[in-house]
Amino acid sequence: MEKIITPLGAYYFSPKILYLGRKKINRQIARQNLSDFNRIAQKNKLYFGLLYGTLLGAIREHDFIEHDEDIDLFVLSEQRNLLLQMLFELRENGFEVVRYDRRGLISIMKNNEYIDLYIFGPLKEGIRSCCGECVLEKYLLNTVMYAFLSENVLIPADYEEYLLFEYGPDWRTPVYYTDFKVSKMATIMMFIKEKIKYRLPDVLFYKxxxxxxxxxxxxxxAKMNVFIKSNQLNAES
Known part of the structure; x- marks a missing residue:
């Protein structure tokens, strides 16, 4: 068992190994999970929105991408403690934490489908990061409500610019990034690696x-500089 220290006390959980190629998303279950999470988040006034592959699917397919694996949502670091408090209520509604990265990533699972919650904190002016993944702050703060699978959720107001920056000019064309065939040895190595990460003290972990x-x-x-030079992004944004 691992634990997360929250404002309401310790939250204990059993981690699972989540990796690229684990399994294809079950759209029906994922839809219900998003609906359940949205309901609890709204009740607690948690500010969150769609990002990465989930946003891409919402705009391009108007659904989850068929060959995706999970739901990707962003949360702001200003509400980190609120999200940690919500873990207990989420558990009461069938969600269990299955992965926790102390830098700001929490994965919750229900019915074998999981949601990645990226907690983005300020990195430098105009940019936020989570576990080394960077996003322009404006995409997280300047949002609009979007109807997705009967749910009203937030997305970047300039979602086309975000998708162009994140996935390139061919973002409207599906790309299959895994065949979902992962060897048993690779799975074992990932399991060992994750176990070590959980056991490392902060000083060694962050190093x-x-x-x-x-x-x-x-x-x-580097990607940002190329994007600005190509006049695809307003450098003043």
Whole structure:
């Protein structure tokens, strides 16, 4: 058992190994999970929205992407404690935490389908990050309500610009990034790696992830510079 320290006390959970190629998303269950989460979030006044593949699917397919694996949602670090408090209510409604990265990623699962909750905090002016993944702050703060699968959820107001930046000019064309065939040995290695990460004290954990995060941030900065130079993004935004 692992634990998360929340404002309401310790939350204990049994982690699961989540990895690329684990299984295809079950759209029907995912729809219900999003509906249940949305209801609880609205009750608690949690500000969240669609991001990554879930946003891409909402705009392009008007559904979850058939070959996706999970639901991707963003939350702001200003409401981190509120989200942690909600974990107990989410548990009462069938959601269990199955992954926790102390830098700001929480995965909750219900009926074998999971939601990734990315808690984005300020990195530098105009940019927020979560576990090394960077997003322009305006995409998280300037949002509009969008009707998705009978749910009203927030998405970036300039969602087309975000999708162009995140996935490139061919974002309207589906890309199959895995065949969902992962070897048993690869699964075992991922399990061992995750177990070690949970056991590392903060000083070693953050030292371990520092290099990984720097590579992601450098990649984002380079991508940003190219995007601005191509006049696809207003540098003043």
């Amino acid at each position: 371990y992830v520092q290099r990984l995060e720097k590579k992601l941030i450098d990649k984002f900065d």
